[in-house]
Amino acid sequence: MCGTRLSFYMAGANTFSKQERLCSSKLIDRLFTEGNRQISVFPVRLVWLLADDIEGVQILISAPKRNFHHAVDRNRIKRQIREFYRTSSAPLKDCVAAHGKGMALAFLFNDTRLWETGKLLPRLESAMEKLIETISEK
Numbered sequence: 295m296c297g298t299r300l301s302f303y304m305a306g307a308n309t310f311s312k313q314e315r316l317c318s319s320k321l322i323d324r325l326f327t328e329g330n331r332q333i334s335v336f337p338v339r340l341v342w343l344l345a346d347d348i349e350g351v352q353i354l355i356s357a358p359k360r361n362f363h364h365a366v367d368r369n370r371i372k373r374q375i376r377e378f379y380r381t382s383s384a385p386l387k388d389c390v391a392a393h394g395k396g397m398a399l400a401f402l403f404n405d406t407r408l409w410e411t412g413k414l415l416p417r418l419e420s421a422m423e424k425l426i427e428t429i430s431e432k
Contacts, residue, residue, distance in 0.1 A: 308380050308381050309380065310376060310379065310380040313349070313350060313352070314350065314351060314352055314353060315352065315353065315354075316352040316353055316354040316398055316399075316400070321348070321352070321398055322354060322398075322400075324343065324345075324398070325341060325342075325343045325354070325398045325400060326341065326400075328343055329341045329342055329343040329398070329400070330342055330343070330428075332428065333421055333424050333425055333428065334404075334421075335417050335418075335420045335421040335424070336404065336405070336417070337403055337404050337405035337409060337414075337417065338375075338401055338402065338403060338404065338417060338418060338421050339401075339402045339404055340399065340400065340401060340402075340421055340425055341399070341400040341402065342397055342398065342399045342400070342425065343397065343398045343399075344390070344393065344395045344396070344397050344429065344432070345395060345396060345397075345398070346394075346395055346396070347396070348395070348396025348397060348398055349396050350387065350390070350391075350396055350397075351383065351386060351387055351390055351396070351397045351399060352396070352397070352398050352399070353379060353398075353399045353400070353401065354398075354399070354400040354401070355371075355372045355375045355376060355400075355401045355403075356400060356401065356402045356403065357371040357372055357403045358403070361403075361405070361406045362406075362408075367408060370408065371403050371408070371409075374409075374411050374414055374415075375401050375403070375418065377411075378414075378415055378418045378419075379401075382419065382422060385422075385426055386422060386425065386426055386429075389426050389429050389430060390429065393429065393432070397429075399425075401418075
């Protein structure tokens, strides 16, 4: 029984694999020096970089220790953003693939209080829609 459930889960389109995580310190430095910072929908700001040498879409999620002293709070924020990205990243991936480039993307959480998932998701959706519109214009 578990084997069938696992294979069904792995076959789904809503996954978040290791290849989608932004881990390279050189690429992170490049993202914050050369990246675009135009999109901000409180409490999230998006920083992104379109480049030919990046494969697919790689993301970084940040919740500052300065604002959230307890790791459990920072982890909750990151989990909420990761779940949003996992379930709604298909249009972004399609848009980036249509340009024939790759993207490094950072989600930066700016508020000093925790948000309920139901109130945070519409804000994240709005930010993602603005990002897709901006990329489509280029």
